[in-house]
Amino acid sequence: MNQPNKLSLLSLAFLLFIGQTWAQEQVDLEMMHRIKTEGISKSQIQDISFHLTDYLGPRLSGSTNLRNARAWTSEKFQEWGLSNIKIDSYGEFGRGWNVRKSYIAMKLPYYAQVIGYPKAWTDGTNGLVESEVTLLEITSDADFDKYKGKLKGKVVMAPATLTLNPAFEAEAKRWTDQELEDRKSINIGGNNARYTPEMLAQMRAQRDLDQKLTAFLLAEEVGLRITGTRGSFGTVFHTRAGSYSTDKKPTVPEMEIAAEHYGRIYRLLKNGKSVSIEAEIEVEWLDDDYKGYNVLAEIPGTDKNLKAEIVMLGAHIDSWHAGTGANDNAAGVAVMMEAIRILKALNIQPKRTIRIAIWGEEEQGLFGSRGYVQKYVADRTSKEKKSEWDKISAYYNLDNGSGKIRGIYVEGNDMVVPIFEKWFEPFHELGAKTITRRNTGSTDHVAFEAVGVPGFQFIQDPIDYGKGYHTNMDLYERMQIADMTQAAVIIAAMVYNTAQRDEKLPRKPWN
Amino acid sequence: MNQPNKLSLLSLAFLLFIGQTWAQEQVDLEMMHRIKTEGISKSQIQDISFHLTDYLGPRLSGSTNLRNARAWTSEKFQEWGLSNIKIDSYGEFGRGWNVRKSYIAMKLPYYAQVIGYPKAWTDGTNGLVESEVTLLEITSDADFDKYKGKLKGKVVMAPATLTLNPAFEAEAKRWTDQELEDRKSINIGGNNARYTPEMLAQMRAQRDLDQKLTAFLLAEEVGLRITGTRGSFGTVFHTRAGSYSTDKKPTVPEMEIAAEHYGRIYRLLKNGKSVSIEAEIEVEWLDDDYKGYNVLAEIPGTDKNLKAEIVMLGAHIDSWHAGTGANDNAAGVAVMMEAIRILKALNIQPKRTIRIAIWGEEEQGLFGSRGYVQKYVADRTSKEKKSEWDKISAYYNLDNGSGKIRGIYVEGNDMVVPIFEKWFEPFHELGAKTITRRNTGSTDHVAFEAVGVPGFQFIQDPIDYGKGYHTNMDLYERMQIADMTQAAVIIAAMVYNTAQRDEKLPRKPWN
Structure with a gap:
């Protein structure tokens, strides 16, 4: 305020800077x-x-x-x-992995093709797996005993929990001008945590149980594990279950199948009907690079x-x-x-x-x-x-x-x-x-x-x-x-x- | 107008009729x-x-x-x-027909599962068909000669013409009150023909060519015909190509495959890349009833x-x-x-x-x-x-x-x-x-x-x-x-x- 010379210099610098910015952004x-x-x-x-x-x-x-x-x-x-x-x-x-063959179908109660894919980096089935499907209802450690010694070479699955709703909203869209404008706004602060401590604890417990299940199925030498995925109408989302790790630890052959096909098998089993599956996964591992x-x-x-x-x-x-x-x-x-x-x-x-x-x-x-x-x-x-x-x-x-x-x-x-x-x-x-x-x-x-x-x-x-x-x-x-x-x-x-x-x-x- | 007695009787009958209708529809x-x-x-x-x-x-x-x-x-x-x-x-x-096995995948230029189903009442492939795909570009009678003697055991397809657009409108809906009201209106008269004579002539010509092609492929003993279908994202519409007729005439094994998978094979072939397919259809015919x-x-x-x-x-x-x-x-x-x-x-x-x-x-x-x-x-x-x-x-x-x-x-x-x-x-x-x-x-x-x-x-x-x-x-x-x-x-x-x-x-x- 009392240093006019300095202020003038700053003003000049500011003006020069603005001018320069404008010049630059031509x-x-x-x-x-x-x-x-x-x-x-x-x-x-x-x-x-x-x-x-x-x-x-x-x-x-x-x-x-x-x-x-x-x-x-x-x-x-x-x-x-x-x-x-x-x-x-x-x-x-890590390891490269190619699918050489992938096939899955239901044989009983009637023949029906299943839309399904090996999860990435799982091991192959070593030929055609043909087996009844065992529904694994495991919600606590004690439940493992029910299945011990009974799963060798079998196809297994966990209960299906997905519900599919019709698409009452368009599945494709472009942003409107208003939506684009809304994308500029930023909220500061607040508790943005998506999960409560209870939810986190539950998720951790579920993850631990999942890991235990994976180890159990490997030890029991199951033939194939099938899981449902997001998606509907023949669209199947992907994940990996196997590992590209160079330690080459074996994994359970695993396929993820269309939600509706998974739901069908689950409902049949829950209603006391036998389901049998035939499936084959052949994979190739790349260990040269x-x-x-x-x-x-x-x-x-x-x-x-x-x-x-x-x-x-x-x-x-x-x-x-x-x-x-x-x-x-x-x-x-x-x-x-x-x-x-x-x-x-x-x-x-x-x-x-x-x-x-x-x-x-x-x-x-x-x-x-x-x-x-x-x-x-x-x-x-x-x-x-x-x-x-x-x-x-x-x-x-x-x-x-x-x-x-x-x-x-x-x-x-x-x-x-x-x-x-x-x-x-x-x-x-x-x-x-x-x-x-x-x-x-x-x-x-x-x-x-x-x-x-x-x-x-x-x-x-x-x-x-x-x-x-x-x-x-x-x-x-x-x-x-x-x-x-x-x-x-x-x-x-x-x-x-x-x-x-x-x-x-x-x-x-x-x- | 000048017959009051009759009119009165009619009026009475009308009133009785109305009364009766009301009574009935309680x-x-x-x-x-x-x-x-x-x-x-x-x-x-x-x-x-x-x-x-x-x-x-x-x-x-x-x-x-x-x-x-x-x-x-x-x-x-x-x-x-x-x-x-x-x-x-x-x-x-007519004849019953069951699918006992159905499998199709692309082997070259890389392995990829194909979502596909036998068309109803087609014959089986008699084991695994493995073949390059031949693109049949047939728009007139003269074109058949190009392929004569070259298709035995081969997988064949016609050009793909489907364009798939994103679903910018919801795929599921309920009728609004207005739409229901609109369903009441009826238009009388007018030319409601959906096709012009030219279109009809073109459709007839195309149908004749299609029939000729079907007969040609059967005579050439192709291994498998594949066609694209309506639908997208893994949904495949069905038709029949074979026949339930008791004359038991043979048909070409035919599969209809997901539009995207069909499009892929077509684009590869049009760009001069080889595509090979392995496929198997096993069917069972029921001739007992x-x-x-x-x-x-x-x-x-x-x-x-x-x-x-x-x-x-x-x-x-x-x-x-x-x-x-x-x-x-x-x-x-x-x-x-x-x-x-x-x-x-x-x-x-x-x-x-x-x-x-x-x-x-x-x-x-x-x-x-x-x-x-x-x-x-x-x-x-x-x-x-x-x-x-x-x-x-x-x-x-x-x-x-x-x-x-x-x-x-x-x-x-x-x-x-x-x-x-x-x-x-x-x-x-x-x-x-x-x-x-x-x-x-x-x-x-x-x-x-x-x-x-x-x-x-x-x-x-x-x-x-x-x-x-x-x-x-x-x-x-x-x-x-x-x-x-x-x-x-x-x-x-x-x-x-x-x-x-x-x-x-x-x-x-x-x-």
């Missing part, structure tokens, strides 16, 4: 136009999507198909003239001061094993591949290096992206910074299906909001304009955010993502090709703007 | 109350539904399961103390003048073969069985005889109900009337899934409108009040209507009937037990009222 509209033109009129999204799904198949972590997918991706990068293409190991993942990999490729930077800096874009290519991981996440990979293809096709000479990362093993715990970060960026536990920590301006990720981009989550990074607002302007008419300060989780940008490097995931129209992801029906038909074309254009623009910006994107403090 | 509210109480508090709908679906399985016309279902139904009638229980042959149907049957049972009438007259209620018990025909039409059978169970449990002594008919072979052309009508009611071609023609007051049918009753179609029978309006009054609060003069088709009441005997089908909430009927997923979970409980109560009331009414229900002229 968007190169001609380039935006060229990106749109290339992306919309020469889109290769459909072809890439076909290859990633129909052609390469399910891409479970460690599987032969995933190996093929990495090879195919890097060949595509080669074909497009990208640089520094690498299939880069980030460390050990336990490493996990990401595929990396670049458009090298050209500015002598900035080319050591990096803008990253990526998506995970691994999937679950009975669909072809179309919406989760061939869609993200196809969009990211297309985004870098667009930039390469336009022969841009970016100031910073643009690097695409096709992550492995996301579904098993973000292993690919976390492995990359650990190897090149920083150790999130010790806080040790590595070579790329201060070089990466931003990492852009796509992993919420194939719906078009409606905006972006900035993970509480207030400083990027005005920047992204400017960058999204040319895409308002394509439906993308919502900048929300909210976080979003559960995919690879989290690995970067965890070490203080800006990582972003986009708001996408959900379409019917929730109905099909992680299921046997996550197939090519789920992919919305027009939506993905829009997404690729927007991401190419975001990456371009990040590469050309005078400064790296502002960061939140990492402490 | 509803016995105590009985309505007893029916509701029995039906709602002691409903056996759930147990009957379980047995018809889970326990008895798919009930394809002529199959072992359908035989078992007829036996189970008649035993149930016995248990309830019904009279004159008969498994009544109406004439010849070609007859078709209905199950009949009664609560005999007790009024000496009216007991020879009949009120009928019924539903078809046959289904398609990969689901368990839950909504189509175990639901209808369960409701009709429950309706007569309610009446029997109340120990009513009906004036007219109440007869339930559990029809066979509806899905193949209303054979059961038409056979019954031909045998007992009338010949619809020659117009010859048989013993029951003037005895049946009404036939009530249920075959639009398991959604609750919202009203009734009176098939243009203006005379029954005021009667049914009165009869529905006690059920308005249960959601049933719409009397529409419209026709509805495609199920067994048509057989009675065709010979001038009043046949009625109810307006039901569709729920998700359209999504699951005739599919592999028409299973127990589709049945809305609470809705069916309502339906059974209403039908029991309608049947009771019809049995007790002084006159038979008014008929439209049959000429």
Whole structure:
């Protein structure tokens, strides 16, 4: 207040800063136009999507198909003239596992095919299992005795508890303007715990009982365990029951079957009717390479001061094993591949290096992206910074299906909001304009955010993502090709703007 | 105008007639109350539904399961103390066919299970078929030559043309009051032809080509033909390709597979990638009894003048073969069985005889109900009337899934409108009040209507009937037990009222 000179200087600095920000965020509209033109009129999204799904198949972590997918991706990068293409190991993942045969049907009280799939990494059945089904009604330790010595080679199941309701609401949707606006609001504080202490105690007790049951069934040498899953009308969600651990401990062969088929067997048994099942699982274990990999490729930077800096874009290519991981996440990979293809096709000479990362093993715990970060960026536990920590301006990720981009989550990074607002302007008419300060989780940008490097995931129209992801029906038909074309254009623009910006994107403090 | 005496007489007759109608349609509210109480508090709908679906399985016309279902139904009638229980042959149907094994998977470019089912009455594959898939691109007679001599033992398919769109509208619904009101309106005249002459010509040409293709594939001894179907997300609609004809002509083994799986194979082939399939169909033919049957049972009438007259209620018990025909039409059978169970449990002594008919072979052309009508009611071609023609007051049918009753179609029978309006009054609060003069088709009441005997089908909430009927997923979970409980109560009331009414229900002229 009494230091006019200083105040004037501050005012001047402020004005200069504002001016500079405005200058920085001037968007190169001609380039935006060229990106749109290339992306919309020469889109290769459909072809890439076909290859990633129909052609390469399910891409479970460690599987032969995933190996093929990495090879195919890097060949595509080669074909497009990208640089520094690498299939880069980030460390050990575990055992590969392929399904060679899978079949299950009910034989009694009448023959009926069952829609079912082996749970990931379970052992095979060693030929056809034919057996009556034993219903395991185990709710306490004492119940195990009822079954001891009686289950060898048998098909077993626990009671079914799922209730299926008709879909009185549409299973596919796009966000309305109001819903997008609502996605901006953030509530501070309050008790957000989803579970009461009683619920947690009950869950722990159930988990302990489940683990005991798993060990019991293995010891009893059951022939096959069947479980029901979420989903209905022939859609089956996936989980794993076996292990990719290199300790090679055996697991019970296990299949998850359509909820209705599971319900049928359960109701028959509860009503005192015999049910017999015939089933076969043949699997192949891959023990020649336990490493996990990401595929990396670049458009090298050209500015002598900035080319050591990096803008990253990526998506995970691994999937679950009975669909072809179309919406989760061939869609993200196809969009990211297309985004870098667009930039390469336009022969841009970016100031910073643009690097695409096709992550492995996301579904098993973000292993690919976390492995990359650990190897090149920083150790999130010790806080040790590595070579790329201060070089990466931003990492852009796509992993919420194939719906078009409606905006972006900035993970509480207030400083990027005005920047992204400017960058999204040319895409308002394509439906993308919502900048929300909210976080979003559960995919690879989290690995970067965890070490203080800006990582972003986009708001996408959900379409019917929730109905099909992680299921046997996550197939090519789920992919919305027009939506993905829009997404690729927007991401190419975001990456371009990040590469050309005078400064790296502002960061939140990492402490 | 100038004949006052006659006019007065007419007026008097009119007033007497009105008075009589009012008197007739007084509803016995105590009985309505007893029916509701029995039906709602002691409903056996759930147990009957379980047995018809889970326990008895798919009930394809002529199959072992359908035989078992007829036996189970008649035993149930016995248990309830019904009279004159008969498994009544109406004439010849054809060959029975059971699936003993069904399996299909893709082997190349990678192993993937395929959701697929044999088309009804096709021949088996005689062991495992393993073959590359040949895409048949046949749009004219000349195209056959391309494939001649090259298809023996091969798996073949035609191009896929289905496009799958996300479900932006709810797949299950209940009628709104407005929609029910709209169901009353009838448009007269106009050209209602769904197809132009050009479209019809094109359809005929396509049908001819299809028939030629079928004959060609049989002559070439292909190993398996696969086709796509309506449905998505694992739901597969059924048709038949084979024949139940007693001439025993061989057919090509044929499977219909999930649209996405069909699309995948097609896209791979169109992109020049090899696809190989392994598949097996084992079927069993039943040649010991070609007859078709209905199950009949009664609560005999007790009024000496009216007991020879009949009120009928019924539903078809046959289904398609990969689901368990839950909504189509175990639901209808369960409701009709429950309706007569309610009446029997109340120990009513009906004036007219109440007869339930559990029809066979509806899905193949209303054979059961038409056979019954031909045998007992009338010949619809020659117009010859048989013993029951003037005895049946009404036939009530249920075959639009398991959604609750919202009203009734009176098939243009203006005379029954005021009667049914009165009869529905006690059920308005249960959601049933719409009397529409419209026709509805495609199920067994048509057989009675065709010979001038009043046949009625109810307006039901569709729920998700359209999504699951005739599919592999028409299973127990589709049945809305609470809705069916309502339906059974209403039908029991309608049947009771019809049995007790002084006159038979008014008929439209049959000429």
